Amino acid sequence: MLPRSRTLPARIHESVNDGSRNERAYLQVETQPKIQEDTESLNPQVVHSKCFDDDGRLKRTGTVWTATSHIITAVIGSGVLSLAWAIAQLGWIAGPIVMILFAFVIYYTSNLLSDCYRSGDPVTGRRNYTYTDAVRSNLGGAKVKICGAIQYVNLFGVAIGYTIAASISMMAIKRSNCFHASGGKDPCHMSSNMYMIIFGITEIVFSQIPDFDQVWWLSIVAAVMSFTYSTVGLGLGVAKTAENGSFRGSLMGISIGTVTKAGTVTATQKIWRNLQALGDIAFAYSYSIILIEIQDTIKSPRRRTRR
Numbered sequence: 001m002l003p004r005s006r007t008l009p010a011r012i013h014e015s016v017n018d019g020s021r022n023e024r025a026y027l028q029v030e031t032q033p034k035i036q037e038d039t040e041s042l043n044p045q046v047v048h049s050k051c052f053d054d055d056g057r058l059k060r061t062g063t064v065w066t067a068t069s070h071i072i073t074a075v076i077g078s079g080v081l082s083l084a085w086a087i088a089q090l091g092w093i094a095g096p097i098v099m100i101l102f103a104f105v106i107y108y109t110s111n112l113l114s115d116c117y118r119s120g121d122p123v124t125g126r127r128n129y130t131y132t133d134a135v136r137s138n139l140g141g142a143k144v145k146i147c148g149a150i151q152y153v154n155l156f157g158v159a160i161g162y163t164i165a166a167s168i169s170m171m172a173i174k175r176s177n178c179f180h181a182s183g184g185k186d187p188c189h190m191s192s193n194m195y196m197i198i199f200g201i202t203e204i205v206f207s208q209i210p211d212f213d214q215v216w217w218l219s220i221v222a223a224v225m226s227f228t229y230s231t232v233g234l235g236l237g238v239a240k241t242a243e244n245g246s247f248r249g250s251l252m253g254i255s256i257g258t259v260t261k262a263g264t265v266t267a268t269q270k271i272w273r274n275l276q277a278l279g280d281i282a283f284a285y286s287y288s289i290i291l292i293e294i295q296d297t298i299k300s301p302r303r304r305t306r307r
Helices: 010-042 064-075 078-115 131-138 142-182 193-207 216-244 267-284 288-295
Strands: none
Touching: 064 216, 064 288, 078 142, 078 216, 078 267, 078 288, 131 142, 131 288, 142 193, 142 267, 142 288
16 A cells, blocks of 8 residues: 555645644643643642642732731730739849740740741742641651640640630729729629630630631731730839839849738748749740741742743
């Protein structure tokens, strides 16, 4: 049999070749998105879209302002309200030293965790969405369970601290109203257990809201509230100092034998008060445990296209 190029006329032969070329081009155009889609599913870093980030998730829309509001909400928490009492217990020497020490620790851990957000390349590496993911990518093994357990214990302790602080604050408001109503004659003894239960139930209810952490305006409201009660606390401290006419306190804190409203301070109470002051300062510096989650809300930088 002769080759087809010799048996068909030139015009028909050209049309057949053109048709085959067009068919191949058509198949290539149709199958290319599928191949690209399969490649993108295997390697999420190649996904570039107006709606999705390089990891295939919805684009992050966080900015410097929203991240700052998250940080302010975490840093200026209710723990700052007890710093004055903590400094009074530790004294003017140990108090500032402990605060500077905790500030240095939180600064170091924050820098360390921010570098662990991406594994490998700091710009295009795989994202670690949580603290546990960062530990798994950098350490692995049993360290993931150990560090995860420590983080959950820390979060559990912080939740207890906020519950106690909230209940004491609500009880203080009610006692203040009671003092004003009785003219200071009623000692206004009351329990904070009911306020703890109310606050705990409220936390459980809010935790059931899906994507509650993605509500950006909530952190702005919380940041404004943080500045508000911090300013109120600072104003009350300045007013009390102006009323006394001088700074109070001692270099070593409240000493044994000092008579307070709760009674005479014993050696056991002195140790307990110092430990409680250290706990209050540590509670005020609980920012780094949610740093990676805050960093995961920030939108990705614009990529430079190669020409």
